[in-house]
Amino acid sequence: MRPIKSVAIANRGEVAVRIIRACEELGLETVLLHSDVDINTRAYRLAKKKICIGPAPTAQSYLNIQANIDAALAAGADSIHPGFGFLSENADFAEQCEKNGLTFIGPSAQAIRTLGDKVSFKTMAKKAGLPLIPGYEGADQKVETLLAEAQKIGFPVIVKAAAGGGGRGMKLINDKSQAKDLIESAQREALSAFGSATVFLEKYLGRAKHIEFQIFGDGTGKVMHLFDRECSVQRRHQKIIEEATSPSLTEDLRRKMGEVACTIATLGKYKNAGTVEFLLQDGEFYLLEVNTRLQVEHPVTEEVMGVDLVKMQILTAQGNFVFHPQDIRVPRGHSIECRVYAEDPYQGGIPSTGKIGYLAWPEGPRRRYEYGFESEDTITSYYDPMIAKVIVWDETRPRAIEKMIRTLKDSTVFGVRTNIPYLIEILDHEEFRSGKMTTRFIETYFAEGIKQKTSDDQIKKWAGVISKHVTETRQAPEMGHRSGPLSPWSSYWRGV
């Protein structure tokens, strides 16, 4: 392994900024590989070099392997950090990087293939006797066999079309009495919808929590974990609020799950940062999948463990692994992350695009903001609607919740609507505060989004008074020298 001098960043938004910061602190040069519309972003302004890899649609830019590699080589980079999403879990990309002499900052292509692929991951876990969600995927599709298997799994059981997806042909069997009818009906539906009557069975986890372990492989075959995160607050499988550590684990469970996480990662010869995901219900845990990359929610682990995972990724990629077991033995305090999305919380969360106006993330003790846009940047509909992550740390979970609510209330985004009011209501919900929330929390309590408490008439009245004031302030002669044409941007500021 050779030392890294220049890192190409194959990503955008707040994670590109995060990587640039880590590189700067290590004295490395940064090359941002960006799409043509992303010149108006914070990462573009911070990166030392920038190369356009294509137009806005991701297939032509952020997902284009050749374009990313060509640009990284042209800029003289010796390594690529893929961030998360986009090409970060693409084994071909990792392979192409290495073939072209670029160090891929992450696991090997081989590890991405074995652990990232659901089938090979399940096979490996099963062989090692690790806990998977109980199920039946056998070729014998006789109703009697399926019935017996369903009983073996234990009700409730989900029966789903093997060829299906998106819930079609999926049925929930609550007890034995309905089992036969439902299995037969699922087979009929599967046949008519997908042309194959083959069905799978799986234990239904209706009150499960999403727990995951941060793992880190040192490159010599040794894997350790940096404790757990809980991400049960999800909307359509998209995480919204994450925390470290989980409020749901006993010391015994934490130790056992941590061991399973390290075992599967070691079997997959994992190096660098990764995450092992579990579902937890009634004190039983089940392996879900391995994410072979840095996670969006990595900051909460950094806060409770006192580490910098991105710097560690870069150092590990050049062969200088520096975690010592005694440094990562105990997590301290509690950390929460909220994802701020550009969406209208009062209209069921529809995306809100446009030019960002004034933006403020007020500092305070142990508040951390990760963001990729600044005032006058534009949120487009081409990419993910996440505009920032707000992270806090405090000594206990209740205090961290209070701090997060305070921090979100202090934050201001003008120009696009955000889910901040939605996040505040979730944090303040008694089930969230109790720590008992499951992955069905959002659909149970927030399926319809939230209601605007202030009436349109009231807002209009305030808006009238305030806009009049803003206009008058702008026109006041004592408000100082103004150059350039009058625009909404130069409007009221200059005078204040």
Place this chain on the structure above:
Amino acid sequence: MKPLNISIDGKERQVLAQVVEGQIWFRLDGEVYNYSLLDLKQSGHKKSKSGAKSPDKITAPMPGKVTKLFVSDGQEVKKGDSLLVMEAMKMEYTLKADANGTVEKITAKTGDQVTLGQLLVQLKLTEKA
């Protein structure tokens, strides 16, 4: 940005405010609000653009791509029926009929990139809304 001191409902309040692309944005008591300047000038309560909801005109509630069309010209639709699916920022959003009627005209096709407020489907309503 420094807050302005403005008298609201008889009380002196601290307000952050800014005009961004035709909207007044302001922050009052820890909440952010916005209102269209054009709508402010008009009396009545109707909002312009996406806010101007007329049930016979199905318009794009956001800029994005039309990914699925469920209806065709002349088709009868009932209130609550799905008309089309739009995608923006990797999320899907289904547009539904707000009233009973028939499809008079479809002004977008699958794959179209559409702008906020653009007319997508024109309905002819059976009953007066």
